Amino acid sequence: MELAKLFRSYLPIHHLGCSIIVPSSMSIQVSTCPLVQIPKPEHRPMAEFHPSIWGDQFIAYTPEDEDTRACKEKQVEDLKAEVRRELMAAAGNPAQLLNFIDAVQRLGVAYHFEREIEESLQHIYDRFHDADDTEDDLYNIALQFRLLRQQGYNISCGIFNKFKDEKGSFKEDLISNVQGMLGLYEAAHLRVHGEDTLEEALAFTTTHLKATVESLGYPLAEQVAHALKHPIRKGLERLEARWYISLYQDEASHDKTLLKLAKLDFNLVQSLHKEELSNLARWWKELDFATKLPFARDRFVEGYFWTLGVYFEPQYSCARRILTKLFAMASIIDDIYDAYGTLEELQPFTEAIERWDIKSIDHLPEYMKLFYVTLLDLYKEIDQELEKYGNQYRVYYAKEVLKSQVRAYFAEAKWSHEGYIPTIEEYMLVALVTSGSCILATWSFIGMGEIMTKEAFDWVISDPKIITASTVIFRLMDDITTHKFEQKRGHVASGIECYMKQYGVSEEQVYSEFHKQVENAWLGINQECLKPTAVPMPLLTRVVNLSRVMDVIYKEGDGYTHVGKVMKDNIGSVLIDPIV
Numbered sequence: 001m002e003l004a005k006l007f008r009s010y011l012p013i014h015h016l017g018c019s020i021i022v023p024s025s026m027s028i029q030v031s032t033c034p035l036v037q038i039p040k041p042e043h044r045p046m047a048e049f050h051p052s053i054w055g056d057q058f059i060a061y062t063p064e065d066e067d068t069r070a071c072k073e074k075q076v077e078d079l080k081a082e083v084r085r086e087l088m089a090a091a092g093n094p095a096q097l098l099n100f101i102d103a104v105q106r107l108g109v110a111y112h113f114e115r116e117i118e119e120s121l122q123h124i125y126d127r128f129h130d131a132d133d134t135e136d137d138l139y140n141i142a143l144q145f146r147l148l149r150q151q152g153y154n155i156s157c158g159i160f161n162k163f164k165d166e167k168g169s170f171k172e173d174l175i176s177n178v179q180g181m182l183g184l185y186e187a188a189h190l191r192v193h194g195e196d197t198l199e200e201a202l203a204f205t206t207t208h209l210k211a212t213v214e215s216l217g218y219p220l221a222e223q224v225a226h227a228l229k230h231p232i233r234k235g236l237e238r239l240e241a242r243w244y245i246s247l248y249q250d251e252a253s254h255d256k257t258l259l260k261l262a263k264l265d266f267n268l269v270q271s272l273h274k275e276e277l278s279n280l281a282r283w284w285k286e287l288d289f290a291t292k293l294p295f296a297r298d299r300f301v302e303g304y305f306w307t308l309g310v311y312f313e314p315q316y317s318c319a320r321r322i323l324t325k326l327f328a329m330a331s332i333i334d335d336i337y338d339a340y341g342t343l344e345e346l347q348p349f350t351e352a353i354e355r356w357d358i359k360s361i362d363h364l365p366e367y368m369k370l371f372y373v374t375l376l377d378l379y380k381e382i383d384q385e386l387e388k389y390g391n392q393y394r395v396y397y398a399k400e401v402l403k404s405q406v407r408a409y410f411a412e413a414k415w416s417h418e419g420y421i422p423t424i425e426e427y428m429l430v431a432l433v434t435s436g437s438c439i440l441a442t443w444s445f446i447g448m449g450e451i452m453t454k455e456a457f458d459w460v461i462s463d464p465k466i467i468t469a470s471t472v473i474f475r476l477m478d479d480i481t482t483h484k485f486e487q488k489r490g491h492v493a494s495g496i497e498c499y500m501k502q503y504g505v506s507e508e509q510v511y512s513e514f515h516k517q518v519e520n521a522w523l524g525i526n527q528e529c530l531k532p533t534a535v536p537m538p539l540l541t542r543v544v545n546l547s548r549v550m551d552v553i554y555k556e557g558d559g560y561t562h563v564g565k566v567m568k569d570n571i572g573s574v575l576i577d578p579i580v
């Protein structure tokens with residue numbers, strides 16, 4: 001069976017990807033299915049992760065005095081008012097307006113102008129249907145398409161047909177129009193299922209942009225090289241804003257007011273992030289898990305960076321604090337199951353999380369007792385914080401997705417203990433849960449404010465298509481980048497090994513197919529972000545952003561587990577170095 005056919009027949013996984021009840025046939029409903037006792041093995045599956053590279057450097061942060069910060073905030077407000085006037089003034093010139101909106105978004109300050117941008121793009125979309133279709137500038141058409149699709153408007157990709165020849169291929173004379181080709185390349189990343197024109201556009205532009213990038217001058221060469229590695233659709237907003245600010249300021253035609261706002265706002269928001277991380281890092285240090293649980297990855301700073309990828313805006317400070325702490329717990333749980341715990345320890349640990357009762361610690365080894373108490377205390381803390389706003393019901397969902405997660409972890413632990421290589425179908429039933437996509441999506445919603453209703457939580461755990469697509473991205477990118485390291489230490493077989501064994505294909509063949517399925521999943525994400533949407537766009541954006549984080553951190557290896565130069569530089573650019 002080809003992997004592509006497997007995914008078509010198996011997905012969407014409406015009954016499992018994030019749902020609370022896992023099929024009993026997988027033997028992981030530990031609270032209802034008694035598990036046999038397994039003798040303790042002599043050796044633990046130790047991974048020997050490297051320690052944190054950051055030490056205590058993020059704890060010692062002294063925020064600016066209130067007067068200085070207030071002065072900067074006043075400057076931001078004045079600059080926002082001026083930029084808002086410029087946005088309104090550009091309304092009569094669609095090309096100028098689109099370019100200005102694009103700059104606002106890419107410079108990272110669009111969150112200040114959400115209403116104005118929505119109204120402007122709604123007007124452009126309405127006019128698009130009445131247009132006489134005389135526009136023949138590839139760059140402008142591609143920009144219009146991308147901005148409207150990003151906003152959720154289902155503009156037809158048929159607008160690109162005018163750039164094809166009589167044979168149905170894109171015209172060769174487009175190749176020399178590098179700006180237009182780059183715009184078409186970026187637009188093609190917003191394609192959905194069935195848009196063959198955009199599939200062809202992506203292949204066409206990728207091939208020719210790669211061929212010409214070496215011959216281009218600055219800044220076009222920089223733009224093309226960056227886009228080929230980090231297309232806008234898959235980039236993390238803070239990283240992309242930092243990069244684009246440096247490029248934008250070198251453009252002769254840049255808007256001085258907008259640039260000044262972008263720099264000042266970036267540094268102000270960064271100072272907020274530094275203060276948040278300082279407080280969180282102090283909490284983490286007091287737990288002292290690096291000493292008490294030395295087998296686990298100490299990646300608290302990387303976890304906060306992950307959270308910033310989900311939401312960087314100041315209004316989500318509470319949500320970031322909650323998600324960062326829960327993420328840290330999830331990382332340790334992951335390592336308990338596959339980097340230290342024995343099966344005889346993992347069984348009562350899984351049952352303890354299922355029961356969610358402090359009395360359950362009686363059956364746990366000391367290191368698990370320590371962690372279990374901390375976990376329950378954290379949930380109590382979150383419950384008390386949400387009580388202020390009448391949102392305590394959210395803790396229920398936060399618990400239930402964790403229970404689903406550990407059931408799946410335990411199934412993988414049993415496979416590993418038995419040396420069992422499951423079929424790819426069996427594997428995906430469990431591994432799509434352990435990918436962590438759904439639990440992180442659910443947790444990311446907890447502190448988001450009133451936009452996150454009980455109905456929205458019911459939606460997220462019902463395996464909507466966008467969560468399914470994100471889960472596939474999480475699982476397959478993780479398997480591609482981590483399976484060799486994990487196999488060296490006797491980890492459970494990944495999807496790579498399962499498929500190779502079942503169908504007798506090469507590792508490279510599976511890599512190729514997994515990459516295709518990751519791209520296919522992005523089409524599903526794009527589709528679910530088109531209006532009308534199932535839930536408000538800010539909630540869908542969290543899922544999109546989680547998928548973006550996976551692309552950035554796992555594209556060239558496991559940047560979370562093995563923290564190298566790329567991750568270090570990324571964290572430095574958004575959490576250490578201000579823009580001067």
